[in-house]
Amino acid sequence: MDIKFYREAIQKIKINGDKKYISMHFSFGDSNLEPTQVLHYFDAQKGQRYWYRSKNAPHTYNKVGIQYIKSISRSKFDDEQLQENKDKLFNSIQHVDFGNENKSSLSLFGGMKFAAEETTDEWNDFNVVSFHLAKYQFDFVNKVLIITDKIKNVDLDKILDEVHEMSTTIAKTKIGAVTVPEITRSKDLFVKGWKELVRETIDRLDDDFVKVVLSRQRLIMFKQEIDTNYIFEQLDHDTQNYTIYFENHGAIFVSKTPERLYEIKGKTLFTSAIAGSIAKDTDASQDKKNQDILLHDEKNKYEHQLVADEIVHHLNEFSDEVQYSEMPKILASNFIYHLETDIEAKLKKDVNIFSILERFHPTPATGGLPKDVAMEYIVKKEFGARGLYAAPLGLIHEDNDAEFAVALRSMFIRDRSATLYAGVGIVKESEVESELEETHVKFKPMMDLLGVNDEPQDTVD
Numbered sequence: 399m400d401i402k403f404y405r406e407a408i409q410k411i412k413i414n415g416d417k418k419y420i421s422m423h424f425s426f427g428d429s430n431l432e433p434t435q436v437l438h439y440f441d442a443q444k445g446q447r448y449w450y451r452s453k454n455a456p457h458t459y460n461k462v463g464i465q466y467i468k469s470i471s472r473s474k475f476d477d478e479q480l481q482e483n484k485d486k487l488f489n490s491i492q493h494v495d496f497g498n499e500n501k502s503s504l505s506l507f508g509g510m511k512f513a514a515e516e517t518t519d520e521w522n523d524f525n526v527v528s529f530h531l532a533k534y535q536f537d538f539v540n541k542v543l544i545i546t547d548k549i550k551n552v553d554l555d556k557i558l559d560e561v562h563e564m565s566t567t568i569a570k571t572k573i574g575a576v577t578v579p580e581i582t583r584s585k586d587l588f589v590k591g592w593k594e595l596v597r598e599t600i601d602r603l604d605d606d607f608v609k610v611v612l613s614r615q616r617l618i619m620f621k622q623e624i625d626t627n628y629i630f631e632q633l634d635h636d637t638q639n640y641t642i643y644f645e646n647h648g649a650i651f652v653s654k655t656p657e658r659l660y661e662i663k664g665k666t667l668f669t670s671a672i673a674g675s676i677a678k679d680t681d682a683s684q685d686k687k688n689q690d691i692l693l694h695d696e697k698n699k700y701e702h703q704l705v706a707d708e709i710v711h712h713l714n715e716f717s718d719e720v721q722y723s724e725m726p727k728i729l730a731s732n733f734i735y736h737l738e739t740d741i742e743a744k745l746k747k748d749v750n751i752f753s754i755l756e757r758f759h760p761t762p763a764t765g766g767l768p769k770d771v772a773m774e775y776i777v778k779k780e781f782g783a784r785g786l787y788a789a790p791l792g793l794i795h796e797d798n799d800a801e802f803a804v805a806l807r808s809m810f811i812r813d814r815s816a817t818l819y820a821g822v823g824i825v826k827e828s829e830v831e832s833e834l835e836e837t838h839v840k841f842k843p844m845m846d847l848l849g850v851n852d853e854p855q856d857t858v859d
């Protein structure tokens with residue numbers, strides 16, 4: 399980092415008294431910083447850190463945020479108000495461009511809980527709706543560090559010292575030995591009740607209520623509080639899926655989801671219908687067979703089509719030009735294959751991205767059909783609240799470019815325990831035992847992350 403250049407440039411900054419925040423970006427192209435190192439470096443900021451990395455390299459986004467200096471938090475989702483809050487916030491920021499060729503990608507990180515109606519103490523550390531503006535945003539795609547601070551507190555020389563110190567120290571930071579969590583207990587919650595609910599739901603479904611996703615939970619207890627550096631390293635290995643790591647107050651939420659809710663780039667929206675599943679197999683020929691079975695299985699194809707049709711239907715409100723392939727393809731994720739249909743749409747002028755979020759979430763891949771009936775059913779019948787499981791989480795930029803993932807294959811960590819979540823789409827043709835089996839497979843990414851190979855011996859009904 400050319401600190402001398404910045405030192406001179408900073409003298410020329412004219413503070414705009416009409417603004418509330420100042421945001422500067424610095425190129426760190428010459429130092430090889432890694433997200434895991436940055437998160438580790440800011441251990442003292444635990445409770446105010448996030449990491450969001452898009453799936454598949456080269457990643458569209460790969461960003462670590464530290465210290466929430468401003469948060470838009472709501473107990474209810476209101477698209478108009480959120481758009482207004484977001485615009486107001488971005489308009490109150492003075493951007494400083496040092497003539498860097500890398501543009502600033504200042505963003506808000508956050509999303510909303512699966513359902514606003516759910517209330518449990520367990521999830522109280524997270525708001526129903528929250529979008530955070532982090533003071534330090536490390537953008538690993540463009541290799542820039544964006545620092546945003548309140549104008550009334552800002553000390554530009556101090557910021558430069560800080561940047562200099564960070565860029566040199568972080569580059570040398572090694573996580574070193576991490577503590578692998580020691581599991582004292584692992585148990586499946588309400589399995590018997592869940593199976594009964596699936597049975598009851600299959601009976602309940604009819605021509606008017608065709609699909610609902612039912613999830614269940616697994617509780618893992620540790621001997622000591624989990625070493626967050628262990629989590630960072632584990633998350634780093636898998637680049638095939640999204641990486642979501644989100645701290646708020648005393649809680650941590652982690653997801654390795656394969657599912658994108660949508661990505662907006664300029665005037666184009668990209669999304670995918672993902673539903674219909676089969677486990678991967680360690681035997682290569684069986685594994686190939688499994689993929690063929692999935693591509694041709696009527697129940698899975700039906701389940702998938704419901705999701706694809708619903709997404710296309712919602713898109714018609716925001717777009718006059720929607721494109722998608724007629725036949726789903728195979729999406730390989732950790733331990734499991736899904737059916738996937740890619741969908742692309744040209745957005746109409748001036749669409750509110752929060753309205754898209756509200757309309758899309760939840761797709762029938764995590765909610766059901768019709769959406770309202772399914773949501774009510776889930777909130778009323780499922781055991782425990784979903785919180786951020788299956789929730790949309792992602793990044794929103796000033797120019798409305800955004801990406802949201804659906805936080806599946808996820809867990810909630812607090813103190814010495816983790817709660818894992820897994821759900822399955824129930825349709826009239828579902829069978830209880832194979833749906834239960836599918837949840838086992840969907841727990842695996844988080845079990846694997848925690849280093850647990852065995853299924854729990856213990857169940858609580």
Ligand SMILES: C=C(O[C@@H]1C=C(C(=O)O)C=C[C@H]1O)C(=O)O
Pocket residue numbers: 611613657672673674675736763764806807819820821822823840
């Ligand atoms: C609900 C989950 O997954 C969703 C449900 C799927 C299905 O029922 O086939 C497939 C992928 C996801 O859209 C989960 O992973 O918990």
